[in-house]
Amino acid sequence: MGQIRLGVAFVSNKLRIVFEKGEGIRFIGHLDILRTFIRGLKRANMPVRYSEGFNPHAVMTFALPMGVGVTSECEIMDVTFTNNIPANEVIDGINSNMQEGSIRVIRAEYTDEPMPEIEKAEYVIDILNDGKLNIDDVKNALAKTEIMVEKKSKKQVKQINIIEHIFESEILSYNENSLKIRIVISAGNSFNVKPSVVISGLEGVAETFNPIGIKAHRTKFLFKG
Amino acid sequence: MNDISYFLDKVEKPARYTGGEWGSVIKNPADVDVRFAFCFPDTYEVGMSHLGMKILYGALNERNDTYCERVFAPWVDMEQQMRDRNMPLYALETGDAITNFDFVAFTLQYEMSYTNILNMLDLANIPLLSKDRGENSPIVCAGGPCAYNPEPLADIVDFFMMGEGEDIINEVVDVYTKWKKSGGTRLEYLEQIVKIEGIYVPQFYDVAYNEDMTISAITPNNANAPAKITKRIIKDMDSTYYPTKFIVPNIDIVHDRIMLEVFRGCTRGCRFCQAGIIYRPVRERSADKLLSLAKELIENTGYEEISLTSLSTSDYTELEKLCNGLLEITKPKNITLSLPSLRIDNFSLELMSKVRKKGLTFAPEAGTQRLRDVINKNITEEDIKASTLQAFNGGYSGVKLYFMMGLPTETDEDILGISALATLVVDQYFAVPKEKRAKGLGVTVSTSCFVPKPHTPFQWVPMDTTQNLKRKQKLLQMAIKQRAIKFNWHDAEISYLEGVFARGDRRLANVLVQAQKSGCRFDGWSEHFNFERWMKIFEECNVNPDFYVTRGREYDEILPWEHINVGVTKEFLMRENEQAIKEVTTPQCRDKCSACGADTFGGGICV
Numbered sequence: 001m002g003q004i005r006l007g008v009a010f011v012s013n014k015l016r017i018v019f020e021k022g023e024g025i026r027f028i029g030h031l032d033i034l035r036t037f038i039r040g041l042k043r044a045n046m047p048v049r050y051s052e053g054f055n056p057h058a059v060m061t062f063a064l065p066m067g068v069g070v071t072s073e074c075e076i077m078d079v080t081f082t083n084n085i086p087a088n089e090v091i092d093g094i095n096s097n098m099q100e101g102s103i104r105v106i107r108a109e110y111t112d113e114p115m116p117e118i119e120k121a122e123y124v125i126d127i128l129n130d131g132k133l134n135i136d137d138v139k140n141a142l143a144k145t146e147i148m149v150e151k152k153s154k155k156q157v158k159q160i161n162i163i164e165h166i167f168e169s170e171i172l173s174y175n176e177n178s179l180k181i182r183i184v185i186s187a188g189n190s191f192n193v194k195p196s197v198v199i200s201g202l203e204g205v206a207e208t209f210n211p212i213g214i215k216a217h218r219t220k221f222l223f224k225g
Numbered sequence: 226m227n228d229i230s231y232f233l234d235k236v237e238k239p240a241r242y243t244g245g246e247w248g249s250v251i252k253n254p255a256d257v258d259v260r261f262a263f264c265f266p267d268t269y270e271v272g273m274s275h276l277g278m279k280i281l282y283g284a285l286n287e288r289n290d291t292y293c294e295r296v297f298a299p300w301v302d303m304e305q306q307m308r309d310r311n312m313p314l315y316a317l318e319t320g321d322a323i324t325n326f327d328f329v330a331f332t333l334q335y336e337m338s339y340t341n342i343l344n345m346l347d348l349a350n351i352p353l354l355s356k357d358r359g360e361n362s363p364i365v366c367a368g369g370p371c372a373y374n375p376e377p378l379a380d381i382v383d384f385f386m387m388g389e390g391e392d393i394i395n396e397v398v399d400v401y402t403k404w405k406k407s408g409g410t411r412l413e414y415l416e417q418i419v420k421i422e423g424i425y426v427p428q429f430y431d432v433a434y435n436e437d438m439t440i441s442a443i444t445p446n447n448a449n450a451p452a453k454i455t456k457r458i459i460k461d462m463d464s465t466y467y468p469t470k471f472i473v474p475n476i477d478i479v480h481d482r483i484m485l486e487v488f489r490g491c492t493r494g495c496r497f498c499q500a501g502i503i504y505r506p507v508r509e510r511s512a513d514k515l516l517s518l519a520k521e522l523i524e525n526t527g528y529e530e531i532s533l534t535s536l537s538t539s540d541y542t543e544l545e546k547l548c549n550g551l552l553e554i555t556k557p558k559n560i561t562l563s564l565p566s567l568r569i570d571n572f573s574l575e576l577m578s579k580v581r582k583k584g585l586t587f588a589p590e591a592g593t594q595r596l597r598d599v600i601n602k603n604i605t606e607e608d609i610k611a612s613t614l615q616a617f618n619g620g621y622s623g624v625k626l627y628f629m630m631g632l633p634t635e636t637d638e639d640i641l642g643i644s645a646l647a648t649l650v651v652d653q654y655f656a657v658p659k660e661k662r663a664k665g666l667g668v669t670v671s672t673s674c675f676v677p678k679p680h681t682p683f684q685w686v687p688m689d690t691t692q693n694l695k696r697k698q699k700l701l702q703m704a705i706k707q708r709a710i711k712f713n714w715h716d717a718e719i720s721y722l723e724g725v726f727a728r729g730d731r732r733l734a735n736v737l738v739q740a741q742k743s744g745c746r747f748d749g750w751s752e753h754f755n756f757e758r759w760m761k762i763f764e765e766c767n768v769n770p771d772f773y774v775t776r777g778r779e780y781d782e783i784l785p786w787e788h789i790n791v792g793v794t795k796e797f798l799m800r801e802n803e804q805a806i807k808e809v810t811t812p813q814c815r816d817k818c819s820a821c822g823a824d825t826f827g828g829g830i831c832v
Contacts, residue, residue, distance in 0.1 A: 022245075023230065023245075024243065024244070024245025025240070025243075025245060025475055026230060026233075026243070027233055027234075027239035027240040027243055028240045028475045028476055032240070032475050032476050032477070036247075036475055038527070038529070039247070039473055039526070039527030039528065039529070040247070040527060041527070042527035042528075042529070042558075043247075043524065043525065043526070043527035045524075050559055056559060068234070068239070069233070069234045069239070097247075097527070098247065099245055099246060099247045099248075099249065100251070101245050102245060102247070102475070128231050196234075212231070212232075213228075213230075213231025213232050214231070214234075215230050215231060
């Protein structure tokens, strides 16, 4: 699927799109993003391929579901068209049919490669702190070898050591009641850690670190292999 | 720190509060003269499904001098967050507090949303009572079907717009911009707009009472105010404004699709139905106009579903042309055409085989032919029998039946008739050979409680008591024996409160103020409705709710909405009520004109 034979070369109709999830749609979930995308593609008159069968649906795949409350500048989606239209036309078509601050396509290219497997993701997180923050508390927490937190999935609640899933961390800025931090943590379809879980883990051990509001932004994916 | 992004993760469905949808209008507030808050006193998902808001939002934002924004009632969790942070109610487009907007306008769809109106005013730091608002407060106005008895909100709302809003809303804004430049007083503005047909300014009327608490007179106290306020209608549905863009929500809402309004009004004349009276006369949009609207809306919204909306859609004279035209447009684009419940005939069955199969719905409203004649619901047992048999033959297996309880003259026999009718539908299913019928028969019987509404032939009748309604619900529950029949009923206590405000008068303002203070909101949502709390408030305010609900009125009693003219005459309503008692039906408008009075508007079917 997604390929037609043209002379000797394969031309794929599968377009890989890298897009931004903006502040305006920070609080919508994965299914809502999917629907917003489909409607934008319809408005842009893009020839999306629909599955055969009783309830045809648009042929689209996302690299990783996007959580409610998180914005991003690195999301990846594959969409298959019925014919190959220039990628820049697709980019312009989608971007002019999305509300400012919602979805914005950064780049797109046709491919017949399967969706790459994600291993880690980088986030920049803005945190509002309740009371006076002593930054050393956060630094000490990050230097620990073990912080156990609860990780909830649909089926179960597991105890995990969150430190094992933090690969990089950097304090970007701070003052008495706010903190901006960059982290690289486990991500992907096999094992995914939400940035909010990391923050609550740190909160549990850092005395003056009492977040009352967080805004997470995904900046980069790192892939397996 | 009121950047909502930091705390919205603490509330349910945070995207209700962010705006930012495709089609939402972005303007620079500095570029406009008028900031207009269109407030829907219920949740985002309910309000965003409302067609009237889409129309008026679009119409107002066509104006360069006006910025119309949306406001919904925050759910209780969000309200708590806002109150904890001293955050005033804000408009979705700009996030600006509506406290200093020019207009704060509410649409009145349902009596049970009245406490939400007060709560929204309170959250916006706007005084609840009209008399307490200063020169800098917004003008608080309202419209919509419940405005036809504006009296319970008379002390709260500065002015009401009666009837269809497309024209009148522009007229009040026109006057406002001139008045604002002239630097006039609030009172002067109200005196200017009260000259516009359809505008009701409650403070320009005095209401006097008899010793028995009934009204003795409703008298204008301002020289500019008319003795009677006549509703406005749009005469030509093809030339009036209809949006070609809808806001496309980012989250699921109740009706998440393109809605095409095919006509207004209804010819049928069911005697319990307020919509059937207040939207008279029937006025259709042409199929050609609707098809061109459909094309534009599909292109502009990207919606995957389109539906038709009106009362009794089967009565649309160009239904076949419209549906065939719509199928031509939607099929190649993978768009679903979903149809409301149509009267079953060969055309509709063929049509329904082409669209996605949904359940079949009938609203017999009453269980026996006698009672259906009383309410003038012209659907017979034969109709239901034949239609459901045909539908089961056509592969349907689910049927929903809607009824009311507590209708005038109703006896237990009528209640048991509901069960008999449902059983008859089950029998039709089994009359279809096993190999031909679809599996999984499901018949759903839903009963609501009849609430007498203003401007209907039943506006004088007592509402059934809560106790009796509950007894009837139980009676029906016991009578329904078949497993294939599922029975749902509506909370009789919520209906009782609806009854209070439906036919209430301006003495209820204090009750509403106290209710808001006591924490009443989202009363239409059973999880928030607290009957005992309401009864306590009535007692504290020294108001006997039975006076409004279970008391019958004489024809010569001055009703709280006596000064509101919907075009239909009192004589017609009285005649219809008398015919009801005699169990005599009245033909629908297209068969014979019953001289209801709506021809005074000179529009639609009456011309």
